[in-house]
Amino acid sequence: xxxxxxxxxxxxxxxxxxxxxxxxxxxxxxxxxxxxxxxxxxxxxxxxxxxxxxxxxxxxxxxxxxxxxxxxxxxxxxxxxxxxxxxxxxxxxxxxxxxxxxxxxxxxxxxxxxxxxxxxxxxxxxxxxxxxxxxxxxxxxxxxxxxxxxxxxxxxxxxxxxxxxxxxxxxxxxxxxxxxxxxxxxxxxxxxxxxxxxxxxxxxxxxxxxxxxxxxxxxxxxxxxxxxxxxxxxxxxxxxxxxxxxxxxxxxxxxxxxxxxxxxxxxxxxxxxxxxxxxxxxxxxxxxxxxxxxxxxxxxxxxxxxxxxxxxxxxxxxxxxxxxxxxxxxxxxxxxxxxxxxxxxxxxxxxxxxxxxxxxxxxxxxxxxxxxxxxxxxxxxxxxxxxxxxxxxxxxxxxxxxxxxxxxxxxxxxxxxxxxxxxxxxxxxxxxxxxxxxxxxxxxxxxxxxxxxx
Amino acid sequence: xxxxxxxxxxxxxxxxxxxxxxxxxxxxxxxxxxxxxxxxxxxxxxxxxxxxxxxxxxxxxxxxxxxxxxxxxxxxxxxxxxxxxxxxxxxxxxxxxxxxxxxxxxxxxxxxxxxxxxxxxxxxxxxxxxxxxxxxxxxxxxxxxxxxxxxxxxxxxxxxxxxxxxxxxxxxxxxxxxxxxxxxxxxxxxxxxxxxxxxxxxxxxxxxxxxxxxxxxxxxxxxxxxxxxxxxxxxxxxxxxxxxxxxxxxxxxxxxxxxxxxxxxxxxxxxxxxxxxxxxxxxxxxxxxxxxxxxxxxxxxxxxxxxxxxxxxxxxxxxxxxxxxxxxxxxxxxxxxxxxxxxxxxxxxxxxxxxxxxxxxxxxxxxxxxxxxxxxxxxxxxxxxxxxxxxxxxxxxxxxxxxxxxxxxxxxxxxxxxxxxxxxxxxxxxxxxxxxxxxxxxxxxxxxxxxxxxx
Numbered sequence: 001x002x003x004x005x006x007x008x009x010x011x012x013x014x015x016x017x018x019x020x021x022x023x024x025x026x027x028x029x030x031x032x033x034x035x036x037x038x039x040x041x042x043x044x045x046x047x048x049x050x051x052x053x054x055x056x057x058x059x060x061x062x063x064x065x066x067x068x069x070x071x072x073x074x075x076x077x078x079x080x081x082x083x084x085x086x087x088x089x090x091x092x093x094x095x096x097x098x099x100x101x102x103x104x105x106x107x108x109x110x111x112x113x114x115x116x117x118x119x120x121x122x123x124x125x126x127x128x129x130x131x132x133x134x135x136x137x138x139x140x141x142x143x144x145x146x147x148x149x150x151x152x153x154x155x156x157x158x159x160x161x162x163x164x165x166x167x168x169x170x171x172x173x174x175x176x177x178x179x180x181x182x183x184x185x186x187x188x189x190x191x192x193x194x195x196x197x198x199x200x201x202x203x204x205x206x207x208x209x210x211x212x213x214x215x216x217x218x219x220x221x222x223x224x225x226x227x228x229x230x231x232x233x234x235x236x237x238x239x240x241x242x243x244x245x246x247x248x249x250x251x252x253x254x255x256x257x258x259x260x261x262x263x264x265x266x267x268x269x270x271x272x273x274x275x276x277x278x279x280x281x282x283x284x285x286x287x288x289x290x291x292x293x294x295x296x297x298x299x300x301x302x303x304x305x306x307x308x309x310x311x312x313x314x315x316x317x318x319x320x321x322x323x324x325x326x327x328x329x330x331x332x333x334x335x336x337x338x339x340x341x342x343x344x345x346x347x348x349x350x351x352x353x354x355x356x357x358x359x360x361x362x363x364x365x366x367x368x369x370x371x372x373x374x375x376x377x378x379x380x381x382x383x384x385x386x387x388x389x390x391x392x393x394x395x396x397x398x399x400x401x402x403x404x405x406x407x408x409x410x411x412x413x414x415x416x417x418x419x420x421x422x423x424x425x426x427x428x429x430x431x432x433x434x435x436x437x438x439x440x441x442x443x444x445x446x447x448x449x450x451x452x453x454x
Numbered sequence: 455x456x457x458x459x460x461x462x463x464x465x466x467x468x469x470x471x472x473x474x475x476x477x478x479x480x481x482x483x484x485x486x487x488x489x490x491x492x493x494x495x496x497x498x499x500x501x502x503x504x505x506x507x508x509x510x511x512x513x514x515x516x517x518x519x520x521x522x523x524x525x526x527x528x529x530x531x532x533x534x535x536x537x538x539x540x541x542x543x544x545x546x547x548x549x550x551x552x553x554x555x556x557x558x559x560x561x562x563x564x565x566x567x568x569x570x571x572x573x574x575x576x577x578x579x580x581x582x583x584x585x586x587x588x589x590x591x592x593x594x595x596x597x598x599x600x601x602x603x604x605x606x607x608x609x610x611x612x613x614x615x616x617x618x619x620x621x622x623x624x625x626x627x628x629x630x631x632x633x634x635x636x637x638x639x640x641x642x643x644x645x646x647x648x649x650x651x652x653x654x655x656x657x658x659x660x661x662x663x664x665x666x667x668x669x670x671x672x673x674x675x676x677x678x679x680x681x682x683x684x685x686x687x688x689x690x691x692x693x694x695x696x697x698x699x700x701x702x703x704x705x706x707x708x709x710x711x712x713x714x715x716x717x718x719x720x721x722x723x724x725x726x727x728x729x730x731x732x733x734x735x736x737x738x739x740x741x742x743x744x745x746x747x748x749x750x751x752x753x754x755x756x757x758x759x760x761x762x763x764x765x766x767x768x769x770x771x772x773x774x775x776x777x778x779x780x781x782x783x784x785x786x787x788x789x790x791x792x793x794x795x796x797x798x799x800x801x802x803x804x805x806x807x808x809x810x811x812x813x814x815x816x817x818x819x820x821x822x823x824x825x826x827x828x829x830x831x832x833x834x835x836x837x838x839x840x841x842x843x844x845x846x847x848x849x850x851x852x853x854x855x856x857x858x859x860x861x862x863x864x865x866x867x868x869x870x871x872x873x874x875x876x877x878x879x880x881x882x883x884x885x886x887x888x889x890x891x892x893x894x895x896x897x898x899x900x901x902x903x904x905x906x907x908x909x
């Protein structure tokens with residue numbers, strides 16, 4: 001770029017100098033007019049070239065900003081894994097990291113449901129056994145206190161070993177995050193816009209989604225990442241067809257409505273009679289762009305093993321894209337799941353308040369822009385529109401019976417989220433947003449949050 | 455040692471001993487019961503262990519009534535909603551006898567994370583285990599009425615199976631009264647746990663779930679109304695689905711609820727000055743001398759300070775409910791239809807259930823609960839909204855008892871009949887090869903059509 005600008009300057013000064021000399025020599029009129037026209041054409045040409053160069057320069061600046069944003073995030077990851085990458089002694093081989101978030105939710109129409117919550121506090125431990133073999137684990141406390149009398153949970157979110165057996169590939173085994181969507185593998189609060197994770201990647205893709213099993217993964221030189229494996233899956237016997245009270249009455253309880261949130265096993269004495277398969281592809285060969293898709297399929301068993309019912313196959317697939325031109329950040333995710341052979345289950349439970357859906361889906365579009373940036377501090381307003389339906393279709397319902405009884409919150413919605421992330425630095429983010437629900441209007445709320453990641 | 459155990463000859467010997475032990479307990483040949491359970495069966499049925507010599511567990515827990523009481527006038531309780539016992543078999547108890555069927559699936563008493571009380575044995579959950587529960591009637595003055603454990607042991611020593619009891623539980627169990635009583639409880643619990651008669655899962659509904667029986671249109675519609683959270687909403691507390699994905703549905707979630715049942719004057723303890731002298735006098739409101747408050751007393755003592763739990767009783771299984779009349783802890787209702795009608799009309803038509811107050815148009819709702827806990831709630835039938843703003847322990851939130859004066863009941867009589875028809879399909883003993891025999895098992899309150907459908 002610098003060379004091209006210099007060349008342009010030389011040509012321009014030569015032309016200008018030439019024109020000046022022409023004026024001094026005072027040529028005949030016809031010839032002078034012809035030369036003037038020639039010069040005008042040249043200036044016009046140069047003007048167009050100048051515009052083209054300006055555009056090119058702008059693009060390069062945008063790319064540089066996108067790269068800077070990526071570098072900030074990579075710096076966080078690099079710091080997390082520094083010991084793993086560079087260590088020597090036992091302590092250098094050990095890596096420690098953490099993240100967490102404290103949130104405040106204020107439902108606009110039901111202020112009595114306002115909550116403040118230490119939503120999660122997580123610490124991670126990694127260890128490098130050698131040049132090729134790494135261990136990673138994460139431990140999470142949700143909702144501050146975990147005991148028999150409190151709502152919190154303590155859980156192991158990741159616990160896996162990764163071994164690079166060749167330049168082109170590695171094998172992982174243990175409890176690991178499923179490579180689905182934009183958020184599941186990168187679910188730290190600094191990595192998403194809004195106080196809460198989006199609904200598509202909560203209700204349809206059940207983040208934080210992890211399974212036990214083995215996987216193979218790698219990247220090609222052209223920038224195609226691949227990941228496939230054999231894992232535990234979902235267990236439909238955990239699905240509750242007749243809950244005593246509606247499963248959710250406010251936005252913060254919506255996770256209860258998700259069939260996959262209700263039936264994921266988290267490797268806690270997981271039913272492993274049937275193993276599931278997954279395949280995920282991500283292309284990141286173009287700077288600032290990410291495209292990907294993934295599919296998961298496996299036998300999820302039966303809601304009720306004591307009854308004569310067929311097993312049900314669960315298939316979940318998704319596609320995602322992210323484009324970060326300069327200060328902007330655009331993202332889109334589509335996810336859809338299907339459950340097979342649900343008719344017999346629903347026929348066995350006529351009138352159930354929470355029948356088993358045959359399909360569910362969701363998608364969102366999101367845009368964010370860094371309106372202000374100084375050093376590592378930046379302010380990024382964002383806008384997200386999403387649609388979800390955790391009960392898109394049902395089979396085997398009693399004639400004339402609605403899947404969702406009158407007066408119960410609907411399992412589908414369209415949601416606008418407006419808000420902003422203020423990054424004090426790449427590790428600390430303050431968030432505010434307003435979520436407007438089209439169908440379940442009572443869920444509309446204002447949220448505040450602070451998240452960190454180190 | 456392990457190699458000896460694995461040798462074929464020793465294994466054969468052990469097998470032979472086991473078969474011999476099994477065959478000795480039953481005149482019909484092999485029994486699947488363990489020695490403890492076989493002892494428990496004999497203890498369960500032995501009237502000689504009571505002060506009257508006329509009462510055993512089986513007297514009140516009759517097999518053909520799903521191990522609940524015989525409600526007939528010709529039964530041992532002569533039609534009383536509570537059992538009779540004591541040295542002369544003339545002392546009425548306090549609560550309607552619960553069915554022992556499927557009772558072994560009850561979890562130990564505990565509070566869930568959200569504060570919901572769950573499980574435990576007896577209607578107030580005061581016994582931590584089935585074995586603990588089984589001991590208590592032996593010493594209760596209005597039941598088997600032994601003065602103490604020593605009196606029980608003295609009687610046990612006279613029984614023909616005493617030697618077997620000592621051989622199995624050890625000499626100390628034959629000498630120490632406390633240990634003897636504890637072992638009696640353990641043996642009875644083993645019997646209730648092991649014998650298939652207590653949990654056969656052989657109802658028409660079970661066979662329908664397995665694809666071997668068909669429900670009639672009426673029964674199926676009854677199930678829909680039973681589940682429907684805007685109609686019966688019965689499944690909210692009596693789940694029709696498996697709790698763990700493996701055990702067939704138990705039709706109880708073992709939680710507790712306060713239904714605001716009407717006081718039952720047929721229970722002697724409720725007759726104030728005429729109540730038996732052994733009635734606990736826990737009434738302090740000047741209205742009644744005694745109230746049965748379930749979780750908070752008077753028979754359970756550890757939750758006496760939890761006033762929010764006063765009046766709450768454990769949700770029973772509805773399996774075999776057609777056989778276990780009368781209904782609720784105080785046996786207030788004689789039929790399933792009446793019990794369901796109470797659920798749906800308690801608040802829409804309180805005059806049907808509760809006594810009148812001082813003024814002609816006023817009704818005293820929840821008259822079996824002190825006012826301090828939300829009882830004796832006076833509503834004026836002529837004043838719309840006089841039942842609004844209720845604050846008390848009685849559940850007035852969930853369907854179907856979320857209604858008010860003048861509202862339509864959640865179920866009409868036709869729908870109630872359908873729900874009854876469905877509940878009748880929960881009666882054990884269906885034979886898929888002879889579905890025509892099922893009708894004979896069902897009591898009169900079940901529609902005959904309940905047995906009509908053919909697979």
